[in-house]
Amino acid sequence: MASKSVIQSVKGTREFYPEEMAQRNYIYSKVREASQTFGYQEWDAPFLETIDLYAAKSGEELVKEQSFCFPDRGGDLITLRPELTPSLARMIAQKQGELAYPVRWWSFGPFWRYERPQRGRSREFFQWNVDMLGVNSPEADAELIAVGATFLKLAGLTPQFATIFVNNRRLMDAQFDALGIPAEKRLDVSGAVDRRTKMEPVKWDEYVLEIGLSQEQLDGLKQILTNFDLWQKSDELVRLFKALEALGVKEYVKFDPNIMRGLLYYTGTVFEAFDTSGSVRRAIFGGGRYDNLLRDVGGDPLSGVGFAMGDVVIGILLKEKGLIPAFVPTPAPVLVTIFDESLWMESFSLAAELRATGIKVTSYPEPAKLPKQFKFADRMGAKVTIVIGPDEAAAGKVTIKNLTNSTQETVARADVEKTVRKILEG
RNA sequence: GCGGCUGUAGCUCAAUGGCAGAGCACUUGACUGUGGAUCAAGAUGUUGUGGGUUCGAAACCCAUCAGCCGCCCCA
The missing domain is CATH 3.40.50.800 (Anticodon-binding domain)
Structure with missing residues (x-):
């Protein structure tokens, strides 16, 4: 075997030998089954987009630091798509008047992010996206969560192994308001909430005070974040959990006031699925409701709810738990x-x-x-x-x-x- | 972008400054018309790469590349 002379693959890219390809196709088959069971249509968008599509909406860091970006022969800046949602927003906006609502679309394809590869994260990955547009209700949110839960079930991940944690941005904003936290500090506070579990309690307290909250507000915040009955104060969440029960997936879902999600564009319900047996600490999938996305690309306001799941984390989990079917090398028996x-x-x-x-x-x-x-x-x-x-x-x-x-x-x-x-x- | 750990046979790893090894896998045979088991024999190396220290380096030092783990980030 040649060794040193082999030209290396690009850092963080994926090589799918037949066994890995079988695993990828297995995940794809479960994703498709979960999506189609609920009547979602498969679609896709370009893998290459101009950087402007992302510059409009996505975070600074994503575009400047974490995307593969290069000039084409004409000098335009082309980006390997780091996410799907902006393309979705554009494609919906382009045909906004002729689509049958609600739009229920799903997709499974490659994405690229220029990050440092490590466990559960590569620079090239496949992502399942599911979205419903045109309906703004907790019941629609519940359906998306049910699609995710159905996937977990189909893949063999019982509620004992995986849990979907739910929160609501509006509920949290109301709570922050009640503490007298000014609107312009919400983003910082959300960020702090996001990283609370990763920091030492004492350090986190200092961090929050540094943001500019008073000791009283900090105490109030901690009370909110440990109150797992808080959902009862949100009509949306009460309706959501009722719908989840009717949809038969309630056992997968728990309210957790600590779930914020970094994405700026979420406006209501947010949710994130985690492995609860502790091997991978990254989210399996995450999503939520976004109200303003279409307006940002020039369409009329249209509310949507959706989530995304990368293939890397779920692949590690399924493999670890022995949930991937035994690999048979030849398709010919x-x-x-x-x-x-x-x-x-x-x-x-x-x-x-x-x-x-x-x-x-x-x-x-x-x-x-x-x-x-x-x-x-x-x-x-x-x-x-x-x-x-x-x-x-x-x-x-x-x-x-x-x-x-x-x-x-x-x-x-x-x-x-x-x-x-x-x-x-x- | 920052910090830590690791790079030795196809794979998993040993060898702590003194002849580069083992298990698995591989090839061949036992079994010239039958796989998975067993036994025997055989083959396998630029010790990631480049430099330095030393009589002598896989080992120590510097650089570099790659991988893993964490930080940042996760839209």
């Missing part, structure tokens, strides 16, 4: 061996006959010792091997071996399909 030069084409035409009946068949590509061919079949996860040797050829027969239980039988050529199907179905 049948392997036809090539006995020798003279019987080569005999095997090829048998393989073709079987394929014509709809069975997936691979053949050894050339004559080789049978042990080698059987070993290959075994390593590729084939269930059936077929041998046409001189004896079979002379008798117009074929030997079929069931690799699962090591039995084999020699049957007339006309019975091959039937025999193979019996093994594959049994």
Whole structure:
């Protein structure tokens, strides 16, 4: 094997060998199932966008520090999309008058962020996005949470392993107001709330006082953040939890006043799913309600709710918990061996006959010792091997071996399909 | 962008300044028409890269690259 001479992959990019590709496709299949169960339509947006799309709305840091950005041949600044929502807003705005509302769209595709790779985070990742636009209600919020919960359920993550924590920006703003925290400090306070669990309590207290809150306000804030019954003061959240119960996913959801989410554009309900068994401390998915997004790209005001899930964290979790199905290397359960030069084409035409009946068949590509061919079949996860040797050829027969239980039988050529199907179905 | 840890065979790792090794995997054979088990034999290296210290470096020092963990950030 060459080693030092191999040109390295770009830092933080993903190489999907067949096993990893199977895992990615598995996640994709569950994402699709969860989305379609609720009637969401699949869509996608360009992978390349001009930087202006993000400059308008996304945070400074995202555009300047964390996006892959380069000039094209005409000198325009092109960005590898770091998120989907601005593209969504534009595409909705462009056809705002002709879409059937509510719009329920989902997407699963690649994104890029120029961050430092570490556990649960790479520079290239796949992200599931689900959004509903045109309905502004706690019940719509509940549906999105239910889509997420349904995915968790389909993937085998029970409420014991994963929890969706919910909060509401309006509720928190009202609480901050009641403490006399001025509106211009809300952002700083939200930031402080976000990092509370990451800091030592004493340090966090100092940090909050540094922002400019009084000791009294700090005490009040801490009271709010430890009050897990606070949701009862929010009509929206009361309705949300009622709807979640009706939708059958309540056991996945908990109110948590500490959930804020960094995104500026969330205006109401926000939520974040976490692994509760403690291996990865990053969010599995997160989202919330945004009211002003379309207006920011020139459309008419239209409220939406949505969330996004990266493939990296969920992939680690599912793998760790043994929830990814065992990898079978070959998609073809049948392997036809090539006995020798003279019987080569005999095997090829048998393989073709079987394929014509709809069975997936691979053949050894050339004559080789049978042990080698059987070993290959075994390593590729084939269930059936077929041998046409001189004896079979002379008798117009074929030997079929069931690799699962090591039995084999020699049957007339006309019975091959039937025999193979019996093994594959049994 | 900042801090810490780690780079040795395809993989997981040993060798603490004195001949670069083991297990797994691989190849071959036992078994010339049958995989997964067992046994035997064999092959495998620019010790990430570049420099320095030393009689002597995988080990110590400097630089650099890569990976991991954390910080920042997570839209």
